[in-house]
Amino acid sequence: MNFSHDIRFRKETLQKLLHNIRVHESDIVEALYKDFRKPAFESMLTETSIVISDLKHTIKHLESWARPKKVRSSWLNFPSRDCIYSEPYGKVLVIAPWNYPFQLSFLPLIAAVAAGNSVVLKPSELTPATSALVSKIIRETFDVKHVVAVLGDATIAADLLRKKWDYIFFTGSTAVGKLVAKAAAEHLTPVTLELGGKNPCIIDKSAQLELAARRIVWGKFMNAGQTCIAPDYLLVHSQVRDKFIVLLKTEIERAYGDDPRASADFARIINSDHWKRLTAMIEPYKVLHGGLSVEEERYISPTLVEEHNVESALMQGEIFGPVLPVLAFENETQIRQILSGYGKPLALYVFTENREFEQRVLREYSFGGGCVNDTVVHFSNRRLPFGGVGQSGMGMYHGKFGFDTFSHKKAVLKKANWLDIALRYAPYGKKGKLLRRILGWF
Known part of the structure; x- marks a missing residue:
């Protein structure tokens, strides 16, 4: 299966994920209680409901988000048609934190899958009950070559960071964020860092x-x-x-x-x-x-x-x-x-x-x-971007902002062959005066 280009496959997989989360919602609440006695109301309000809402919104709008976007052409390239294609980065690593271990595992994962990427998710070892359930839901939903959860401690995370990825998404402390950025720099891997600070x-x-x-x-x-x-x-x-x-x-x-x-x-x-x-x-x-x-x-x-x-x-x-x-x-x-x-x-x-x-x-x-x-x-509000600035992080996600984060925006110009203006070609001779005059009109 081509995970990156089949929009129908992406939607069907996300619909399957939505179904499985709904099936396991009471299990999720129970796991969060086991890990740090999170109240059921807070678990629904800040974990499951946000993920379910984001999934429904993503499934509804995925086709329009993924569609190539036409942009106005430059007169210098007349006649042409210009488009922006949303292209998946490829293999994505998501490292999730412990404080909202369900929500902050699945929100970036949903965006990455919607954009056509394959994902390796590293949930937090500090929330063993929730992380085990996250892993179970992923196994029930995804092909192992598409999305997989890797459980383990900080040494496992360090091993994962030494590998080459096409994109890394990390949520956690500023101190660890610096280590992630340093590891990503070895391969010039783009990153999103969702960190913290003195609010x-x-x-x-x-x-x-x-x-x-x-x-x-x-x-x-x-x-x-x-x-x-x-x-x-x-x-x-x-x-x-x-x-x-x-x-x-x-x-x-x-x-x-x-x-x-x-x-x-x-x-x-x-x-x-x-x-x-x-x-x-x-x-x-x-x-x-x-x-x-x-x-x-x-x-x-x-x-x-x-x-x-x-x-x-x-x-x-x-x-x-x-x-x-x-x-x-x-x-x-x-x-x-x-x-x-x-x-x-x-x-x-x-x-x-x-x-x-x-x-x-x-x-x-x-x-x-x-x-x-x-x-x-x-x-x-999924219509607002979420992310930090400076030491509190870089990059953003939620809703379409998440889809865009995990998509390379590929610029493509398609030039027509029925007209070819000779002005740009050498020898230039006295074309400079004509070029200045033309530029002055715009």
Whole structure:
């Protein structure tokens, strides 16, 4: 079977994948719970529903995406017809992370298959139940020469990176992303790197504070804070800081009760190493709320800490857990000073009713994507590109952006033979004057 050129085959295979995911949806939810007690609602909202929606959208639009696109010809090439062909790269490696192990395995895989590529998927070893199920669904859906999942630890990933690929798609930390980019450079392999960063969340004094607190608590503590686009720290205007902290506490209790440990809606930390890293971060701080932890359960409660030092250990790297530092600012100069100390983030959030302030923030700061008066939800719109910039990554995907990421755009000009203008051919003689005159008309 020619995987690269048969559009019908691509659609039929993706339809088979859609069917198999629906068949296994309850198994997927169960596997995510086994790996880190992810609530069923979050598993459906942030994992299975996003993949199913993307599959349906891709199947519906694949033929139009894959069709050659006519573009206007240049007068210099008259008469001609010019087209852009979407050509698959070939053999693609997808390395998926552990925090959304189902969604972030299948979204790039769907785009790569839709574009006509063959795929090797390396799921995360930190989520063994989900990764095993991902592998099972792939075996039930694809020919082994088309798509295959390779299970194993970081040494397996390193072995895969030493091979020659036509495209590499990696989701994970910035540190590992650099290693992937270095390995890809050995063969000049193009890459997409979906990384992370210190995602700021700015709360202006004009913001609707109660609503802002609810949306921030949801976006931050979903999946126990283990989300690459979660707010990493809060910058709250000093005039509303104390009031806002009270509102955050109220919303945490509204979401997870007086004892989040007993809540069925609060996930756990992925493993003991990450738990120890996070608890060590909390230890030196004045805890404003939460701060409780239980190692046997890999539990850390939703935690707010007071932060004054932008050079602290907590503020130097991506937190990736249910710990939220709260900083105060007096003016936009202070915001600028704080944000300039970090690389370009994967996400930025601003809560404000001040239109001018909103526009200044959006114009001045570079970031992968974000929201005004909400958090995280920009990820859910497949019509928006998702990706980082600078240290938070390169490249983009979701919907047609994913199809384009895994497609080489091949330019083709078809020249007619019924007319051949001699101007371009040597000997040139005095043709230069005529060329300048012609160029002046356009």
